[in-house]
Amino acid sequence: MDPTPNHRTKAEYFIKGLTEGFVEASAVIAWADEVIVAATKTEDWMLDISTSAPEDRMGVLHHLHAVQGEIQPDVLAQLLAKK
Secondary structure (H helix, E strand, O other): OOOOOOHHHHHHHHHHHHHHOOOOHHHHHHHHHHHHHHOOOOOHHHHHHHOOOOOOHHHHHHHHOOOOOOOOHHHHHHHHHHO
């Protein structure tokens, strides 16, 4: 069973995806919406991404850099291998 990526790892995956063109901003916004629903405490980055326009790829990319935490290198490699 694959380990669940933390928010920082998933954000890094989306950063690479937006930069390399294999992820659409709308997918990142949908992810942020899901995170907000599941979160016990909403953080600013969640709201910033969630309220971004799907055509604002650079804005979404900017907000992804605000996600705090440690990247899980092995989990990130697994996510990127599945792209």
